[in-house]
Amino acid sequence: MSVVTAVYDIETALPLEQAAAVMASEQSSGTFVAVARETEDLKRRYAARVVGIEELPLSGRPPLPGASGDWSRARRARVSIEFPLHNFGPSIPNLLAAVAGNLFEIREAGALRLVDLDLPAAFAERYPGPAFGWDGTLALTGRERGPLLGTIVKPSIGLSADQLGELVTELADAGIDFIKDDELQGNAPNLPLAERVRVVTDALHRAADRNGRMPMYAFNITDDIDRLAANHDLVEAAGGTCVMICVNTVGLAGLQYLRAHSELPIHGHRTMFGAYSRSPQVGIDFMVFQKLSRLAGSDHVHTNGLSNKFYESDEQVLASIAAVRAPLLGGYEAVPVLSSGQTAALATRTYEQVGTDRLLVLAGGGIHGHPGGSAAGVRAMREAWSAALTGEALEERAASVPELAAALAAFGPPR
Amino acid sequence: MSVVTAVYDIETALPLEQAAAVMASEQSSGTFVAVARETEDLKRRYAARVVGIEELPLSGRPPLPGASGDWSRARRARVSIEFPLHNFGPSIPNLLAAVAGNLFEIREAGALRLVDLDLPAAFAERYPGPAFGWDGTLALTGRERGPLLGTIVKPSIGLSADQLGELVTELADAGIDFIKDDELQGNAPNLPLAERVRVVTDALHRAADRNGRMPMYAFNITDDIDRLAANHDLVEAAGGTCVMICVNTVGLAGLQYLRAHSELPIHGHRTMFGAYSRSPQVGIDFMVFQKLSRLAGSDHVHTNGLSNKFYESDEQVLASIAAVRAPLLGGYEAVPVLSSGQTAALATRTYEQVGTDRLLVLAGGGIHGHPGGSAAGVRAMREAWSAALTGEALEERAASVPELAAALAAFGPPR
Numbered sequence: 001m002s003v004v005t006a007v008y009d010i011e012t013a014l015p016l017e018q019a020a021a022v023m024a025s026e027q028s029s030g031t032f033v034a035v036a037r038e039t040e041d042l043k044r045r046y047a048a049r050v051v052g053i054e055e056l057p058l059s060g061r062p063p064l065p066g067a068s069g070d071w072s073r074a075r076r077a078r079v080s081i082e083f084p085l086h087n088f089g090p091s092i093p094n095l096l097a098a099v100a101g102n103l104f105e106i107r108e109a110g111a112l113r114l115v116d117l118d119l120p121a122a123f124a125e126r127y128p129g130p131a132f133g134w135d136g137t138l139a140l141t142g143r144e145r146g147p148l149l150g151t152i153v154k155p156s157i158g159l160s161a162d163q164l165g166e167l168v169t170e171l172a173d174a175g176i177d178f179i180k181d182d183e184l185q186g187n188a189p190n191l192p193l194a195e196r197v198r199v200v201t202d203a204l205h206r207a208a209d210r211n212g213r214m215p216m217y218a219f220n221i222t223d224d225i226d227r228l229a230a231n232h233d234l235v236e237a238a239g240g241t242c243v244m245i246c247v248n249t250v251g252l253a254g255l256q257y258l259r260a261h262s263e264l265p266i267h268g269h270r271t272m273f274g275a276y277s278r279s280p281q282v283g284i285d286f287m288v289f290q291k292l293s294r295l296a297g298s299d300h301v302h303t304n305g306l307s308n309k310f311y312e313s314d315e316q317v318l319a320s321i322a323a324v325r326a327p328l329l330g331g332y333e334a335v336p337v338l339s340s341g342q343t344a345a346l347a348t349r350t351y352e353q354v355g356t357d358r359l360l361v362l363a364g365g366g367i368h369g370h371p372g373g374s375a376a377g378v379r380a381m382r383e384a385w386s387a388a389l390t391g392e393a394l395e396e397r398a399a400s401v402p403e404l405a406a407a408l409a410a411f412g413p414p415r
Numbered sequence: 416m417s418v419v420t421a422v423y424d425i426e427t428a429l430p431l432e433q434a435a436a437v438m439a440s441e442q443s444s445g446t447f448v449a450v451a452r453e454t455e456d457l458k459r460r461y462a463a464r465v466v467g468i469e470e471l472p473l474s475g476r477p478p479l480p481g482a483s484g485d486w487s488r489a490r491r492a493r494v495s496i497e498f499p500l501h502n503f504g505p506s507i508p509n510l511l512a513a514v515a516g517n518l519f520e521i522r523e524a525g526a527l528r529l530v531d532l533d534l535p536a537a538f539a540e541r542y543p544g545p546a547f548g549w550d551g552t553l554a555l556t557g558r559e560r561g562p563l564l565g566t567i568v569k570p571s572i573g574l575s576a577d578q579l580g581e582l583v584t585e586l587a588d589a590g591i592d593f594i595k596d597d598e599l600q601g602n603a604p605n606l607p608l609a610e611r612v613r614v615v616t617d618a619l620h621r622a623a624d625r626n627g628r629m630p631m632y633a634f635n636i637t638d639d640i641d642r643l644a645a646n647h648d649l650v651e652a653a654g655g656t657c658v659m660i661c662v663n664t665v666g667l668a669g670l671q672y673l674r675a676h677s678e679l680p681i682h683g684h685r686t687m688f689g690a691y692s693r694s695p696q697v698g699i700d701f702m703v704f705q706k707l708s709r710l711a712g713s714d715h716v717h718t719n720g721l722s723n724k725f726y727e728s729d730e731q732v733l734a735s736i737a738a739v740r741a742p743l744l745g746g747y748e749a750v751p752v753l754s755s756g757q758t759a760a761l762a763t764r765t766y767e768q769v770g771t772d773r774l775l776v777l778a779g780g781g782i783h784g785h786p787g788g789s790a791a792g793v794r795a796m797r798e799a800w801s802a803a804l805t806g807e808a809l810e811e812r813a814a815s816v817p818e819l820a821a822a823l824a825a826f827g828p829p830r
Contacts, residue, residue, distance in 0.1 A: 027599065035783035037578055038570040046573035046605070064693050066726025073750045086604045087572050093637050093664040094601035097686050102663075104689030105725035112791060114690075155444045157502050158461035163452055184442065184518060186509035189501045190461070222508050225640060225672040249508040249515075251666020257640040271512050274519030275529075278479050279694035296745040310520035311481025360694060368450035 002085040005118040006099040009056065011076040011111035011281070012193060013069025016053050022108045024048040025045060027098055028087060034362050036325055048098075052080035063110025064281055075112060084339045092292055093253050104282050111281035117288050118281075123295060125258065132265040132281045132297040132332035134358045137299060140265065141177045142213040146357035149381050150178030150215075151374070152339070152364040157184050161191060165199040168373065171367075172207030172215050174375035175382060181220035183246050183271045187231070193221065194234055195310040201238040218244035218267035229261045230412040236263055248272035252296045259297025267337070268298030286320050294324070294332040300360060305338035306350050307415065314353075321354055335360050342366050343411035344384035344394070344404055351388040361385070371406050380407035417500040421514040421531040424471065424490040426526035426696070429485025431468050435494045437523045439463040442513050443502060461502055463513075467495035477526025478604055479696055487527060505537040507707060508668050516648060519697050524553045526696035532703050538625035538710060539744040542671065547680040547715040548748035549773045554716060555656045556592045557628040559817065561772035564796050565593030565630075566789070567754070567779035572599050576606060580614040582789065586782075587622030587630050589790035593775060596635035598686040600660050608636065608646055612680035616653040633659035633682035633715075640669050652679055667711045674712025682711030682752070693726060701735050709739070709747040715775055718755035721765050722830065729768075736769055750775050752766070757781050759799035766803040776800070786821050795822035 012019040028048035029038060054075045064072050081099075088094040100114055121153040132140070141148055153164065156200060171179055187193040200217055208214035220230035222245045232243050244267035247255050259266060270293075276283035290301050304312050312320075317338075324336040336359055338350065343366035351357070363381055370377030380403040387397035387404075394414040398405040408414065427434040443463040444453060471491045478486050487757040496514075502528040503509040515529055547555070556563055565587060568579065586594055586624055602608040623629035636646035636658045643665070647658050659682035662670050674681060685708075693699035705716050718726050727735075732753075739751040751774055753765065758781035766772070778796055785792030795818040802812035802819075810830040823829065 029572050029745055035569045035780060037574060037582070037790055042570060042573040046570075059592050062475075064691075065551060065695055065725065066728070085739065087599065088601055089603050091601060093639065093661060093669075094824040096664040097598045097601065097637065097661050099687045100690060100691070102725065105685070105727075107724065107726055154450045155457060155461075157444050157454060158457040167452070183503065183512045186503055186506060186512065188504050188509070222512065224507050225668045246508060246512050248670045253640045253665045254508075254668045260641060271516045272519070274517070275515060275698045276691040278481075278519050278697045280480055280778050282693045283690045283698075308518065309522065311479065311522055312520075313481065332455070365450060 002081040002120040002122060003081050004085055004095065004099060004120065005051070005099055006114060007116040008079045008081070009076070009111070009113045009115050010079055010109050011059055011063065011074055012109050013067065013071050013073050014108055016055070016075055016077050019108045020050040020053055020081070020266070022106060023103055024050050024081050027101055027103060028083065043209060048081050048083045048085060049140045050079065051082050051266040052414045059111065059280065061281060063113070066107050067110030068107040070125055071110060080396060085120055085122060088266065089350065090126045092256065092296060094179055097204045099283065113285060114288055115169055115210045115285045117291060119291070119329065121329060124331070125352065127295045128259070129295055129332040130266070130297060130334050134335050137335055137360070138266055141216050142339070143177055147359040147385055148177040148363045149378070149385060150180065150360055150362045151176060151367040152180050152182050153185065154182070154364050154368045156182035157188070158190065159194055161199045164191065164196065165203045168200050168203040168217070169207055170203060170375050171378060173211065173376035176215050176361070176378045178216045178218070179243055180218035180267060180362065183220060183269045186222050193231055197234050197238045202239050203314065205239060214244045216269055218242040220244045222246045222250055225250065225257055228254065232258065232262055232264065240264070242267055244269055246271045246300065247293050252292050255298065256296040262297070265299040266297050267300040268293050269303070270276050270302040273329065287323050290320065290324050291328055294334045300335045300337050303340045304338055304340050305361065306346055306353065309341035318353055325356065325358070330351060337362060344380040344407040344415050345411050347384035347396055348414055357389060366411060370403070371410050372403055374405040376406065379403040417535040418497040419494055419500055419510065419514060419535065420466070420497050421529060422531040423494045423496070424491070424526070424528045424530050425494055425524050426474055426489055427524050428482065428486050428488050431470065431490055431524050434523045435465040435468055435496070436519055437521060439465050439496050439523060442516055442518060443498065446601070446668065451609055461499060463496050463498045465494065466497050467493070469493045472475045474526065474695065476526070476696060482568065483520050483776065484582055486525060499734055500535055500537060505541045505670065506675030509709060514735055515699065526691040528665065528696070528698055528700060529703055530700045531708060534744065536705070536744060542686045542710045544676070544680070544709055544747040545675070545712060545749050547714045548751050550783035552680055552750055552775070556631050560594055562774040562776045562800055563592040564793070564800060565595065565775055565777045566591060566782040567595050567597050568600065569597070569779050569783045571597035572603070573605065574612045576610055579606065579611065583615050583618040583632070584622060585656060585790050586793060587619060589624065589793035591630050591793045593631045593633070595659055595682060595736070595775070595777065597632035598635060598684045600635050601637050602646070608634065612649050612653045612655060616655050620654060630742055631657045633657040635659045637661045637665055640665065643673045647673065647679065655679070659683055659684055660711065661686045661754055662708050667707050670708065671711040677712070680714040681707050681712050683714040683717070685717040695812050702738050703736065704745055709743055709749045715750045715752050717754055718750045719755050720757045720776065721768065722756060733768055740771070740773070752777060759795040759822040759828050760829050761810055762799035762803040772804060781826060784825070785818070786825050787818055790820065791818040794818040824826055
């Protein structure tokens with residue numbers, strides 16, 4: 001029998017076995033009392049099964065609201081539960097109703113997080129996943145190797161069409177590989193998507209004529225679902241090479257819908273991820289999110305970068321990057337996107353700790369905030385990564401590259 | 416200028432004004448450093464503005480991971496921020512990228528929850544909202560007044576087609592108003608949706624011939640988005656009168672997509688809501704969820720019931736029921752769905768505290784777990800609510816209604 005194994009970290013005042021049994025029962029055949037027709041045969045075929053309980057040290061945090069029992073007896077554990085696949089079939093929305101569903105609301109848990117999912121091959125048959133991955137992305141940017149260096153349009157909102165065209169031209173001529181809209185730039189009246197696509201692709205094509213290479217631009221096409229296909233088609237018709245959606249605001253199901261239609265790499269932005277992931281006590285781990293995001297079609301998955309401006313530690317970020325690069329159901333290759341507070345100063349340490357150049361590294365303020373402007377910012381990032389890949393110290397390279405020297409002066413020394 | 420006002424509860428070690436300013440900047444024109452083209456004029460037109468900071472007592476909880484600053488200086492406040500609507504336009508996915516977005520991840524906050532949203536009329540122009548509401552739902556069930564009494568199919572998973580038909584017949588003949596699939600029952604191989612629709616509508620139509628009234632059955636059509644329309648059409652073609660989706664696993668955008676196609680009331684199940692709402696420190700409040708769920712098209716919105724088996728307090732549940740019934744942008748009438756651990760014993764207190772009969776009250780175990788079986792469970796619920804509406808004590812009614820007496824014996828006395 002094909003099964004899905006879900007792994008949870010829980011903290012409970014109940015005996016661990018009892019709490020785990022409630023979880024399995026609530027999410028399969030059971031309810032709070034025994035009911036007619038809930039036969040032993042039915043339970044044998046459809047009940048979820050607790051297959052592992054591994055005790056963990058206590059978190060020391062007070063329980064979530066509504067937790068039952070005497071918290072002085074709290075214990076913490078990693079619980080693994082097997083769900084028969086035939087309970088829901090290989091459908092991401094129905095899978096989530098089973099493995100997540102009402103679990104986060106049960107009183108038996110004072111903390112409960114879904115930390116991993118092991119999916120059977122049936123999911124691979126239904127969901128083709130990323131169509132481009134690293135190789136397809138690299139090919140479209142005209143580069144031979146990574147990392148691909150990119151940036152986010154800043155200011156996020158408010159640039160006129162002319163200003164945006166000017167900025168894209170400046171970045172393309174400075175040799176950038178990738179540019180993305182900010183997640184805040186959707187299809188707003190101040191610069192509608194159609195106008196943005198027109199002015200950006202025009203600038204990109206002119207730059208390609210001059211430079212022989214065109215950066216990939218990820219247009220944020222996030223919107224109501226019945227607009228996604230048209231938004232995508234607008235980008236494709238204009239010769240754009242990437243679309244971006246906010247996976248959590250359109251939903252994994254929305255991403256999968258776009259994937260079925262898309263002819264372009266999909267840049268899956270993780271904005272709003274923190275809503276269900278920052279609490280150490282409740283929600284869903286990045287490990288689960290990135291698997292489902294790849295399955296639903298993200299070619300590029302945001303992981304944060306080292307020393308980022310958000311809450312995640314470097315340890316978490318490194319684990320996220322490794323997770324995105326790990327094979328999933330025999331494929332689903334996706335590109336880790338390092339972003340947030342990234343600057344030239346981080347190149348060496350990032351390369352050393354991540355151990356691969358198959359990365360998309362984005363710097364927003366780290367490029368546009370360069371004292372010499374955006375083009376100088378691109379040059380500094382490029383030289384920093386070139387030095388990092390060859391083992392040359394950033395300070396050494398900076399001695400011959402004033403833009404890198406200026407970046408290190410502005411954003412701090414290598415770290 | 417049309418604005419969206421978002422209200423947050425935050426806890427921070429930074430001065431409150433500084434933390435609020437970071438929130439407004441991160442979610443509109445700013446990044447972590449000043450950048451070219453970020454002019455004063457641009458900021459004046461596009462920057463989000465802090466319009467209120469009201470200090471609150473400290474929560475006493477340790478900060479979320481990654482919070483910056485010395486937590487012994489923590490302060491807590493309710494912060495209101497105005498976002499120019501022209502930054503994103505009246506689009507739910509793009510709205511969420513702005514008012515939620517990366518906020519939950521910022522180091523400046525040791526706690527940050529989105530607790531309310533005030534939306535301008537432009538959203539009402541784009542989103543028609545629930546097509547049926549209370550009046551449409553009541554009319555389709557053939558009742559004169561509320562509450563509508565319903566149940567969930569239990570066991571959740573594993574009934575054969577014959578058993579399900581038998582159960583639906585029993586419930587319909589016992590006078591139930593509403594039956595819903597469990598959120599776990601999607602389109603699984605053991606009883607595919609098409610087969611379920613066939614057997615259930617057949618049973619419902621036969622019952623309607625006998626009884627002159629047909630209960631509403633909410634078929635859980637949750638699945639990938641490109642299957643939602645076909646699933647809906649299957650229900651409609653068979654003469655079904657309601658479809659259900661799991662709003663959080665299909666996404667608000669998926670719900671809105673269904674709404675644009677649907678000819679039937681939409682039962683919006685809130686499963687997985689706890690992932691982003693149970694932590695008191697991070698995520699999104701029910702107040703915001705229910706507004707967006709109504710806007711996107713939910714006719715029925717789950718609120719939990721009093722003394723429910725999940726974590727929410729009665730105070731929270733009463734606030735949720737009131738929220739769902741409060742007018743939104745001049746309309747968007749939706750039906751509060753009281754569910755989870757509901758039994759006949761709760762009728763009087765629920766009616767007294769909620770103060771309306773325009774409710775859909777669901778009992779799963781509270782009906783199927785009745786010692787006399789599901790039909791006796793329906794009778795007990797009906798009599799309990801009849802007594803509650805007329806001010807008769809439940810024990811008094813139970814003296815002449817053995818099914819109610821048995822329910823109070825099984826599930827505890829009135830409370």
